[in-house]
Amino acid sequence: MLGKFCDWLDHRTGYRKLRDALLIEHIPGGAKWRYVWGSCLAFVFLVQLITGVLLMTAYSPGDSTAWGSVYFIQYEMDFGWLIRGLHHFGSQTMVVLLGIHMLQVVIAGAHLPPREVNWWLGLCLMGVVLGLSLTGYLLPWDQKGFWATQVATNMLGNIPLVGSFLQKVIVGGPEYGNHTLTHFYALHVGILPPLMIVLIIAHLAVFRRHGVTAPPHAQGEGMFWPAQAFKDMVASMLIFGIMLGLVVFGGHSNPIETPETMEAGWYEQIAKAGRNGLGANLDAPADPESSYPPRPEWYFLFLFQLLKYFDKDHEIIGTVVIPAAVGLLLFLLPLLGIGRMRKFGHFFGVLVVVALLAGAGLLTFLAIADDSAEPIFGVGGSQKAKDLQKEFAKAKVDAQRAVKLAHARKPLKGGQIPLQGGRDLLRKDPLTKGRELFTKKCAACHNYSDDPSLELKGPFKASDLGGFATEKWIRGLLEKPADNKYFGLTELTGMKKWRRNIDEARAEWKKTEPPAVYEKKIAEQDAEFDLLSRFLADQAEPKAKRDAKLFDEGIKVFFAKKPGACSKCHHMAGGKREGGSEGPDLTDYGSQDWIRLMMMSPAHPRRHARNNFMPAFRNLEGPGADVHALEFKEANPGVPVLHLSDIDRELIIRWLTKDFRVVFGGETISGPPK
Amino acid sequence: MATEERRSFLRWAIHGMGALFAAILGFPALAFLGDARHRPAPNRGFRPVAGINLDDLKMDEPVQGTIRDIRTDAWTVHLDDVIGRVWVVKTGPQPMDLKVFSTICPHLGCSINKDPGDPCPGFTCPCHGGKFNLNGSLNEAVANNPAPRGMDSLDAHADPNDPKILLVKYQNFVQGEHEKIAKS
Numbered sequence: 049m050l051g052k053f054c055d056w057l058d059h060r061t062g063y064r065k066l067r068d069a070l071l072i073e074h075i076p077g078g079a080k081w082r083y084v085w086g087s088c089l090a091f092v093f094l095v096q097l098i099t100g101v102l103l104m105t106a107y108s109p110g111d112s113t114a115w116g117s118v119y120f121i122q123y124e125m126d127f128g129w130l131i132r133g134l135h136h137f138g139s140q141t142m143v144v145l146l147g148i149h150m151l152q153v154v155i156a157g158a159h160l161p162p163r164e165v166n167w168w169l170g171l172c173l174m175g176v177v178l179g180l181s182l183t184g185y186l187l188p189w190d191q192k193g194f195w196a197t198q199v200a201t202n203m204l205g206n207i208p209l210v211g212s213f214l215q216k217v218i219v220g221g222p223e224y225g226n227h228t229l230t231h232f233y234a235l236h237v238g239i240l241p242p243l244m245i246v247l248i249i250a251h252l253a254v255f256r257r258h259g260v261t262a263p264p265h266a267q268g269e270g271m272f273w274p275a276q277a278f279k280d281m282v283a284s285m286l287i288f289g290i291m292l293g294l295v296v297f298g299g300h301s302n303p304i305e306t307p308e309t310m311e312a313g314w315y316e317q318i319a320k321a322g323r324n325g326l327g328a329n330l331d332a333p334a335d336p337e338s339s340y341p342p343r344p345e346w347y348f349l350f351l352f353q354l355l356k357y358f359d360k361d362h363e364i365i366g367t368v369v370i371p372a373a374v375g376l377l378l379f380l381l382p383l384l385g386i387g388r389m390r391k392f393g394h395f396f397g398v399l400v401v402v403a404l405l406a407g408a409g410l411l412t413f414l415a416i417a418d419d420s421a422e423p424i425f426g427v428g429g430s431q432k433a434k435d436l437q438k439e440f441a442k443a444k445v446d447a448q449r450a451v452k453l454a455h456a457r458k459p460l461k462g463g464q465i466p467l468q469g470g471r472d473l474l475r476k477d478p479l480t481k482g483r484e485l486f487t488k489k490c491a492a493c494h495n496y497s498d499d500p501s502l503e504l505k506g507p508f509k510a511s512d513l514g515g516f517a518t519e520k521w522i523r524g525l526l527e528k529p530a531d532n533k534y535f536g537l538t539e540l541t542g543m544k545k546w547r548r549n550i551d552e553a554r555a556e557w558k559k560t561e562p563p564a565v566y567e568k569k570i571a572e573q574d575a576e577f578d579l580l581s582r583f584l585a586d587q588a589e590p591k592a593k594r595d596a597k598l599f600d601e602g603i604k605v606f607f608a609k610k611p612g613a614c615s616k617c618h619h620m621a622g623g624k625r626e627g628g629s630e631g632p633d634l635t636d637y638g639s640q641d642w643i644r645l646m647m648m649s650p651a652h653p654r655r656h657a658r659n660n661f662m663p664a665f666r667n668l669e670g671p672g673a674d675v676h677a678l679e680f681k682e683a684n685p686g687v688p689v690l691h692l693s694d695i696d697r698e699l700i701i702r703w704l705t706k707d708f709r710v711v712f713g714g715e716t717i718s719g720p721p722k
Numbered sequence: 723m724a725t726e727e728r729r730s731f732l733r734w735a736i737h738g739m740g741a742l743f744a745a746i747l748g749f750p751a752l753a754f755l756g757d758a759r760h761r762p763a764p765n766r767g768f769r770p771v772a773g774i775n776l777d778d779l780k781m782d783e784p785v786q787g788t789i790r791d792i793r794t795d796a797w798t799v800h801l802d803d804v805i806g807r808v809w810v811v812k813t814g815p816q817p818m819d820l821k822v823f824s825t826i827c828p829h830l831g832c833s834i835n836k837d838p839g840d841p842c843p844g845f846t847c848p849c850h851g852g853k854f855n856l857n858g859s860l861n862e863a864v865a866n867n868p869a870p871r872g873m874d875s876l877d878a879h880a881d882p883n884d885p886k887i888l889l890v891k892y893q894n895f896v897q898g899e900h901e902k903i904a905k906s
Contacts, residue, residue, distance in 0.1 A: 095747070102751055116797035124797070125757040127750035134747075274732035281739045288743060319753060454797070464799045 071273035073256065077266025079276035082156075085149040086255075087280035088287050090248060092142050095288065096180075099135040100237065107187065109233035111226045112469030114189035115333040119454050119470065122322045122330050123304060129322025133295030136328035139181050141291055143347040146174055147405055154397040158261035160385035166254040167382045169247055171375070176244045183236040185345055189229060189470075191443060194334030195342030197232075198224065199352070203367040224336070296321075300329040302448045304455050323455075332446035333470030341439045343419070350411035353418070374404065450474055453710055476695065476711040482703025485696050486513075489665065497533070509537050510662065516704060517588050517638025523581035540659055542617055542629040549612060576605050580614065588638030588705065606634075619654070630657040640701050647697060649680070651687045665692035763905040766791055768879070768889035771808060771822075775886050779812040779820065782856055784836045784845070786810075786825065789892045806892045808876060809836065809845065811856055818880055822890050823858045823873040831897050834873065845873065870900050 058064045075083070106125060108117040121128035150170070153159055159167035186197040205215035220227025270276065303325035310317060310324065321327070332338075344352050355366040381400060385393025414427060421437040423429035453473040454465050466472045474480045486496060490513070491504045498514030512533040515521040525534045529543035550573070557566045583602025586594050599621075607615045607623055615623060617631035625631070633654040636642045645652055651660035664684065668677050668691040677689055692700075698711050771787035779785060788807050793800040807825040814820075823845075827834050832849035836842050844861060845854040852869030853861035859872040874895045881887035896903040 098747060098751065102754055105755060106757075113798075120797040126753040126760070128754060128757075130750050131754055274729055274736055278732040278736055281736045285739050285743065288746075292746070319750075464794075465797045467798060467800060 071277070073259070073272035073276075075260055075270045075272060075276055076262035077260075078268055078270030079272075079279055081279055081283070082152060083260055083276060084280050084283035085145060085152050088284050089142060089145045089149055091280075091284035092138050092145060092287060092291075093244065093248070095134060095291070096138045096142070097241065099131045099138065100241070102131050103135055104237060107233075109187065109229040111189070111229065112467065114187060114229055115330075115470035116454070116465040118188040118190075118330055119451060119465070122301065122327060123320070123451060123455060126319040129301065129320075129327030130295060132322075133298075133300075133327035134291055135184075136300075137291045137294040137298070139184060140345070140347065141287060142177050143181060145287070146177055150174070151401055151405065154381070154394075154401045156261045157385070157390075157394040157397070159382045159397055160390060160393055161382060163254075163258050163261070164382035166251060166258070168379065169251045169254060171378055173244065173247050173251060176240050176247060180236060180240050180244070181345065181347065183232040183240065186232050187229070187236060188330055189334045190331035191334055191338070191340045191446070192329075192331040192343070194224065194336075195340045196344045196348075199342050199344065200348075203355075206364050206367040208364075208368070224334075295327055298328075299325060301325045301327045302330070302444070302451050304448075304452050330447065330451065331443065332450040332474060335471040335474065337471075337475070338446075339439070340443055341436055346412065346416075349415040350408040353411040353415035356418075378404075446474060446480060449477065449480055453477060473710065476699070477708070478699050478702035478711065479708045481696075482699035482701075485700050486703060489690075489692060489696070490700065493662070495533075508532070511535060511538065513704060517585060519581045519585040522584050523577065526577045526581065539661055540656070542631050542659070545629075546612060546617075553612075580605055584634060584637050587634065587636050588642075590639075630659060632656055638705070640705055640707070643701050643704060644697070647692070647701070649684070651684050660687065663688040663690050665690050665697060667692065667694050667697075669693065761796075763894060764793075766805070766892055768877075768891050769805075770881065771810065771878075771888045771890050774810050774888045776817055776820075776880055776888055777886050779810065781812050781814075782841045784809045784811045784842055784856070786836075787888070789890060791892070806894070807833070808890055808892070809834070809873070810878075810888065811858070813857065817885065820878070820888075821858055822876045822878040822888070824876055824893070824895070826874065826894065826897075827852050827869065828871045828874055828895065828897060828899075828902075829869045870898055871902060874902055 103121065106117060106121050106128070108114060118132070121132050123129075153167070153170070159170075182197065182200055186193045201215055201219050204218065205211045207214065216222065218228075218231055220231045301322055303323065305323040310320065343349070351366075351371070354370065355363065358364075358366045377400060381397045382393070384396055413424075417424040417427035418430075419433050419436055420428040421434045450470065450473050454470065466476070483499070483502070486494075487502055487504065490496075491502070493508055493510040495504055495506060495508045495512040496502055496514045497512050524531070525543065526547070528534065529547045530536050535543055554570060554573075557569055561569065579598075579601060583598055583606070586598055586602075603621065603623070605613075606618075606620050607613065614620065614634070616626050617629050619625050619633040619635060621635050630653070632646075635654075646655050646662075647665045649664055650656055650662040651658070651664070656662070664680065664687050666677060666680060666689055667673055668689065680689060681687075695711055702708065702711065769789050769791050771789055774785060774787035786807055786809055788804050790802050791805045793803040793805055809823045809825055810820055811823070812820045823834075825833050827847040827849065829847060829850055829852045832847050834845045834847050834852070834854065837844050837846050842856060844856050845858075846852070847854075847869065850868045851864075853864040853867055854869065854873050855861050858875055860869055861867060874893075876893060877891040879889055881889050894905045896905055
């Protein structure tokens with residue numbers, strides 16, 4: 049039945065003739081394993097085409113959509129991790145195979161006449177493969193691709209005369225944005241692959257014209273089909289296996305769930321395995337606002353390293369002259385084997401390609417070693433490299449945080465990326481941005497010792513906000529208000545005086561009371577301070593979550609009719625202070641509302657009033673802001689006002705209170721439910 | 723092994739490896755392409771209709787309102803977006819004597835307009851001319867009416883906290899069917 053159909057089809061189309069033309073090829077000396085590399089390259093290109101078209105069905109090239117769509121492919125779509133992973137590692141496999149193929153060609157002397165044209169076609173193909181790698185690297189629009197590709201397009205700008213024009217046209221404007229993505233996308237899927245197909249066809253046609261370059265004394269003859277095809281297929285399958293291995297065991301991606309927390313069922317476990325770290329890496333969304341140490345993909349590292357050896361005035365040697373000279377040399381290689389120079393040309397060709405691969409290998413090693421915190425064979429391990437590794441570590445933390453934030457929370461299905469795009473996830477994330485803003489806006493005066501990784505150096509002028517308003521922090525304040533962690537660095541005197549009185553009273557007890565009574569009194573007083581600390585720390589909780597019993601007990605001690613009671617200086621929960629110095633109102637102490645008033649109006653009668661020496665942080669930009677600033681300055685003469693946008697303020701407050709809900713754009717306070 | 727047997731083995735081996743490759747890549751590829759099967763139509767609760775004040779509705783005068791809700795679109799979440807529009811027609815003297823219809827035509831999904839005229843005679847779909855009566859039923863008087871069923875009515879009630887506000891359970895329905903079937 050099938051045979052009859054094939055006969056009919058052949059009669060109508062003549063497909064067997066075409067098939068035979070493709071498959072029937074004589075191979076002098078017979079099939080060899082060393083002839084497999086060209087076919088392997090074609091095979092991996094096929095994998096790239098298939099996975100590439102699949103990715104196209106889900107990718108969206110746009111400044112606010114690219115990262116989100118790649119995130120969705122990697123973490124939410126069935127087998128997206130596998131398809132993207134194959135595509136990612138496929139591109140690297142092609143670069144490796146190119147090197148091997150090129151080496152094998154020059155060793156066989158297959159670049160020499162009459163095969164010059166095919167060598168040149170091969171060089172063009174190499175250029176297209178590298179172009180595909182470069183353009184593809186940018187498409188996820190993550191930090192890594194964004195910054196590394198900037199370096200590449202800036203190098204393009206170094207080309208004399210046309211460089212800056214070319215750069216602007218390719219980038220699609222003066223800086224990276226929507227058109228950079230659409231341009232790179234068009235190059236990556238619409239221009240370079242068809243060009244590659246045309247070049248492959250030409251490469252094959254010219255190859256078939258001259259046949260394989262058999263050894264000079266090759267015995268016998270073999271056929272491409274099926275002997276060589278079998279070897280090609282086995283090698284291709286092995287390479288495919290290695291690619292699959294890299295995707296599955298490469299450990300490149302940032303996990304967002306563990307197998308235990310993922311939905312049950314073997315299918316889900318495999319189809320969504322990107323969630324536990326399988327597949328290609330996706331860095332944090334591209335954000336020009338944040339710094340990132342750009343490094344190209346490993347196969348461009350040699351070029352990156354080369355540039356380190358030229359100063360600004362001679363950079364063009366590394367960016368244009370040397371690459372162009374290498375290209376020219378490779379182009380001229382076959383011509384060196386004309387006529388009687390053939391032996392020399394063959395030897396020289398091997399020498400050049402081996403030297404280039406070795407040189408690139410050495411530069412790649414140096415680039416990796418230079419960035420390594422620990423020396424490798426005596427290279428690297430510098431302080432600069434150690435700092436760089438810290439930046440890489442921070443980038444990794446950002447990447448992990450971004451994908452966690454983007455991951456859909458039930459009952460929502462799908463992603464959770466705001467309309468503004470992936471970068472808003474981190475820009476509106478208290479854990480990332482609030483922390484960063486604290487170091488920029490608050491750390492000039494305040495330490496935050498709970499997080500040593502902030503590496504705040506001081507000199508500080510105010511209290512340490514690490515653990516601010518927690519039970520431990522408050523208890524510490526009651527014990528040693530003059531400590532630098534609390535009010536030691538400030539001019540606030542109320543609490544220091546209070547503690548001095550306590551200590552003097554205790555000294556008096558020691559003199560006048562028997563030891564047992566003295567110790568009992570101290571223990572009772574400390575127990576009261578413990579209770580007050582617990583009670584005050586509880587005020588930071590939302591009202592519904594507060595401990596009512598603790599409140600009753602705390603209020604009793606707070607308003608106790610005795611010297612040194614809190615209510616001598618502080619208002620609390622509607623209760624007025626009795627006089628004394630103007631301490632801040634401790635109603636809702638440590639809550640977001642309490643901190644907000646402290647930040648926006650620290651000299652407010654409910655905060656430090658006349659004792660204040662902190663500047664007010666207010667939004668001084670946007671319509672109406674100058675009116676608010678004027679009113680504030682008139683009402684609070686002498687209080688400096690510094691700019692802090694509403695969103696930035698909320699980010700800092702949420703970070704300080706460990707409320708890590710994302711502050712979405714436009715809605716300053718609200719966000720998705722906790 | 724004889725040469726022909728060897729060649730035959732090699733051919734089978736090549737095809738076998740090709741099939742293995744096709745299966746390893748083909749199955750995930752099909753699953754990936756069909757990923758939308760994991761994203762069901764949202765089952766939304768009752769949402770207020772913007773642009774409708776139940777006190778202001780007049781008999782037989784259709785009014786259009788919009789419904790907003792959280793909406794997810796693949797990777798994007800729209801925290802407050804228009805998820806649909808409805809026609810509201812008052813049919814009697816009591817506050818809840820009214821009908822609420824989706825503006826989406828049951829024929830092929832165009833947006834249905836009300837007919838001009840006072841009083842309003844009914845609704846027309848501007849695409850293929852589907853005609854509906856004011857009560858949403860199919861206008862049988864029109865020859866070759868392409869719409870397979872009347873306009874899709876939606877469950878609605880007044881907000882117990884504010885009787886001026888209309889709450890509607892917004893849904894999309896399958897086009898081209900005689901029966902009203904909710905999209906899944």
